[in-house]
Amino acid sequence: VPAPRILLADADAFYVSVARLVDPEGAGKKPLLIVGGTSRERGVVTSASYEARKFGVTSAMPMARAIRLCPDATVVPVPWEACVEKSRAIARTLRDFTPVVEAASSDEFYVDLTGTENLYKGESLTDTARRIRETVLKETELNVSIGGGTNRLVAKMAATLAKPAGVHIVEAGLEADFMRRFWLSDIPMVGPKATLRYAKHGLKSVDDALKLSRDQLVALLGEREGHWLYDRIRGKGPVHVEARGEAKSISRDQTFSDDVSGMDGMEARLLRLVDRAARDLRDDGFQARTVGVRVRDHDFTDRQASRTLKEPVSSERAIARVAKQLLVKLHAARPVACRLIGVQLSNLVGDAGPAQLDLLAARPAGPDETERDRKVSQAIDAVRKKLGAEVVQRGQGTRRRGGGTKGQGTGPSRPEA
DNA sequence: TCTGGGGTCCTAGGACCC
DNA sequence: TCTGGGGTCCTAGGACCC
Numbered sequence: 192v193p194a195p196r197i198l199l200a201d202a203d204a205f206y207v208s209v210a211r212l213v214d215p216e217g218a219g220k221k222p223l224l225i226v227g228g229t230s231r232e233r234g235v236v237t238s239a240s241y242e243a244r245k246f247g248v249t250s251a252m253p254m255a256r257a258i259r260l261c262p263d264a265t266v267v268p269v270p271w272e273a274c275v276e277k278s279r280a281i282a283r284t285l286r287d288f289t290p291v292v293e294a295a296s297s298d299e300f301y302v303d304l305t306g307t308e309n310l311y312k313g314e315s316l317t318d319t320a321r322r323i324r325e326t327v328l329k330e331t332e333l334n335v336s337i338g339g340g341t342n343r344l345v346a347k348m349a350a351t352l353a354k355p356a357g358v359h360i361v362e363a364g365l366e367a368d369f370m371r372r373f374w375l376s377d378i379p380m381v382g383p384k385a386t387l388r389y390a391k392h393g394l395k396s397v398d399d400a401l402k403l404s405r406d407q408l409v410a411l412l413g414e415r416e417g418h419w420l421y422d423r424i425r426g427k428g429p430v431h432v433e434a435r436g437e438a439k440s441i442s443r444d445q446t447f448s449d450d451v452s453g454m455d456g457m458e459a460r461l462l463r464l465v466d467r468a469a470r471d472l473r474d475d476g477f478q479a480r481t482v483g484v485r486v487r488d489h490d491f492t493d494r495q496a497s498r499t500l501k502e503p504v505s506s507e508r509a510i511a512r513v514a515k516q517l518l519v520k521l522h523a524a525r526p527v528a529c530r531l532i533g534v535q536l537s538n539l540v541g542d543a544g545p546a547q548l549d550l551l552a553a554r555p556a557g558p559d560e561t562e563r564d565r566k567v568s569q570a571i572d573a574v575r576k577k578l579g580a581e582v583v584q585r586g587q588g589t590r591r592r593g594g595g596t597k598g599q600g601t602g603p604s605r606p607e608a
Numbered sequence: 609t610c611t612g613g614g615g616t617c618c619t620a621g622g623a624c625c626c
Numbered sequence: 627t628c629t630g631g632g633g634t635c636c637t638a639g640g641a642c643c644c
Contacts, residue, residue: 233610235613236612237613252611253609255611256611295644297644379643380641384641385641441614441615442613444613493639494639498636499636499637
C-alpha cells in the first residue's frame with residue numbers, strides 16, 4: 192500500500208492578488224493595499240498585501256483599526272465575481288493533475304496524488320508540487336503555496352511554511368518531528384477558546400503537550416479532545432480528500448451601517464435577503480427544506496431560529512412566509528435593535544439533474560409552496576435572464592451571476608465546494 | 609479596536625417511534 | 627401499571643475556518 196500523497200495548494204493573498212489583476216493600473220500599483228468591507232463604519236479587512244501586513248494589518252481586523260495602523264494604505268472592495276472565477280480557474284488547473292481536488296475555501300484546495308506514482312514516474316512529490324505551482328501561475332496569474340505530506344494536517348501546516356510562492360513537503364515518517372516547531376494554536380481547529388483551555392494547563396507549544404501521556408491528556412481535556420490532540424501533535428490527521436462535494440447550505444446576511452429597530456424595518460431588510468438567497472438557491476439548482484433566520488443584536492448577541500418543512504421550497508414567497516414568522520418569533524423573544532439579519536437555506540435537495548426533473552414536476556404543490564408561488568419565481572427568473580442577456584449585449588462585461596452556469600451545483604461564494 | 613460574509617461540523621435535549 | 631433502550635429527526639447554540 193503506497194503512502195498517501197496529499198497536497199494543500201493555498202493561494203497567496205488571494206483577494207489582494209485578484210484585486211490587482213482586476214485593476215492593474217490602480218490597485219495593481221499600490222504596494223500598501225487592503226481589500227475588504229468598504230462600508231467605512233463597520234467594515235473589516237478581508238485580506239491585506241504582504242507590505243501592509245508588516246504594519247500589523249491582519250484579516251478580519253476592523254477596517255478603522257487597519258487604517259490607523261497603516262494610514263497610507265489604499266482600501267478597495269473585494270472583487271467578488273472575479274474571485275469566484277479565479278477560484279474556479281485554480282481548481283480546473285489542479286484537476287489536470289488529478290481528479291481528486293477538494294475546495295476547502297475559495298483559495299485553498301486539497302489535492303490527493305496517492306496512486307499517481309506511476310503517472311509521474313520517478314518524480315518526487317516536491318518536484319510534482321513545484322510543477323503544479325508553476326502551471327497554476329502560468330494559467331491563472333496567481334501564486335499558490337503548496338504544502339504536502341501523508342495527511343491533510345501536515346499538508347496544511349506545511350503550506351504555512353511554504354508561503355509565499357513556495358513548496359514544503361514533509362517526508363513520510365517525519366510527521367511527528369515536523370510538528371514540534373509549532374504552537375498548539377497553529378493546529379487547525381485549535382481556536383481562541385481551545386488555546387485558552389490548553390494554556391490553563393500550562394500547554395502552549397506542541398512540545399509542551401508531547402510531555403503528557405495519552406491518559407493524562409484525556410484526563411485533562413476529556414475523552415474526545417484528549418485523543419484528538421494526542422494524535423495531532425504527532426502529525427496524525429485525516430487523509431481523505433473529497434472530490435468536489437456540493438454546497439450544504441446557502442446563506443445571505445447583511446450588517447447594517449446603523450442598527451435597525453422595529454419589525455417594519457427589520458422585515459423590509461429580511462425580504463431583500465430572502466430574494467437574494469432564493470435566487471441564488473435556484474441558480475445553483477437546489478430547493479431547501481429548512482429555512483433559518485439569524486439576527487445579531489446591537490450588543491452582538493447572536494440568535495437563530497429555523498424550521499424544517501415537509502416539502503422543499505425555492506420560491507421567494509414560500510421562503511419569505513416562513514422567514515417572517517421566524518423573525519417575529521426572534522423579535523418577540525428579545526425586542527431590541529439589531530445590527531445584522533441573515534437568511535439561511537439548508538437541507539438542500541437538488542433539482543438540477545435530469546433524473547430528478549420528473550420528481551420535481553411530480554412534487555405536488557403543498558401548503559408551504561403553492562403552484563402560484565412557483566409561477567411567480569419562474570417569472571422572476573425569466574426577467575432576470577432577459578436582463579442578463581441585455582447586459583451582455585451592451586458589452587459591459589458584467590454578466591449577471593449564474594446566467595449561463597445554471598445547474599452546475601456550485602455556489603457563487605464557495606465555487607467548487 | 610469594536611467587531612463582514614460565506615461556510616462546516618459538533619453537541620445536547622426533546623419528540624417520536626419501535 | 628410501570629418500566630426499559632435504541633434510533634432518527636429537529637432545533638438551538640457554539641466553535642472554528644478563510
